[in-house]
């Protein structure tokens with residue numbers, strides 16, 4: 001077991017500060033301070049947000065989802081003191097409806113998404129999420145399922161590699177990098193990150209390196225999104241979560257890159273708009289807004305919050321409340 005894993009197992013809270021914790025609790029609490037309230041934490045991670053919410057709200061039951069078995073084990077240990085108020089489910093978050101259904105909950109009062117990888121996943125070198133150390137090109141959040149980053153690099157046609165680098169990494173040099181990958185893998189397949197990072201240093205011009213950050217940053221993001229189907233899953237999960245919210249239930253989403261935030265923004269905009277045909281003098285029953293936005297645009301962290309927790313630097317937080325549109329749960 002790697003050293004950081006041991007630290008986390010002993011005290012999962014010790015090296016992880018949940019992002020915008022007070023704000024998340026303040027936004028969710030009004031919906032959760034009712035008898036029999038249920039919160040689904042779709043990205044349980046090390047259970048930091050979940051622990052704070054369970055402590056603040058004595059009536060709260062938590063359903064914690066994570067696709068990473070290691071995260072569930074660590075969070076389970078951290079949350080054990082809350083006893084049978086905690087249900088942990090190994091699931092991808094678009095499986096939220098089935099997860100709550102199996103536990104007998106028809107609807108829930110709160111949903112939280114804190115997207116991306118956890119500090120534990122980044123710290124575990126052999127998971128392959130970080131480009132700073134040579135490690136197997138894995139990047140699967142669920143280590144039991146699906147292709148690895150090495151599989152993507154070694155098998156995708158150049159056109160598909162170009163597409164994912166461009167779409168998911170917003171990488172200007174996508175086709176140049178894809179061509180270099182195809183050329184190099186013909187010599188020997190990729191297995192660890194150092195060789196890929198070296199290739200990226202050669203493929204991304206020095207001038208871009210000065211302004212665009214580490215040359216591996218965008219390619220690693222793209223591979224991670226592809227390996228875990230992150231955007232497709234999120235596109236399905238946010239509407240499913242809104243569907244599961246009871247009237248007055250609240251949702252908070254913390255996104256760390258624009259592709260994810262854009263998906264959340266679009267779904268929230270759609271659900272907060274009226275569907276009554278333009279020109280009708282009154283709202284048609286079942287056609288009114290289904291959501292009230294609780295944040296103006298996306299909230300960002302203050303300088304002080306970023307100083308406390310550097311991971312907050314890129315956070316975009318959106319929150320909303322389910323409205324009674326005549327058909328809500």
Ligand SMILES: C[S@@+](CC[C@H](N)C(=O)[O-])C[C@H]1O[C@@H](n2cnc3c(N)ncnc32)[C@H](O)[C@@H]1O
Nearest residue numbers: 018043045046047048049066067068092093114
């Ligand atoms: C940023 S961490 C969450 C940290 C957590 N809020 C805390 O305070 O400890 C994100 C977690 O979500 C999980 N995750 C990411 N995408 C997921 C998905 N599609 N389905 C289920 N879990 C996912 C990751 O495995 C990771 O453990």
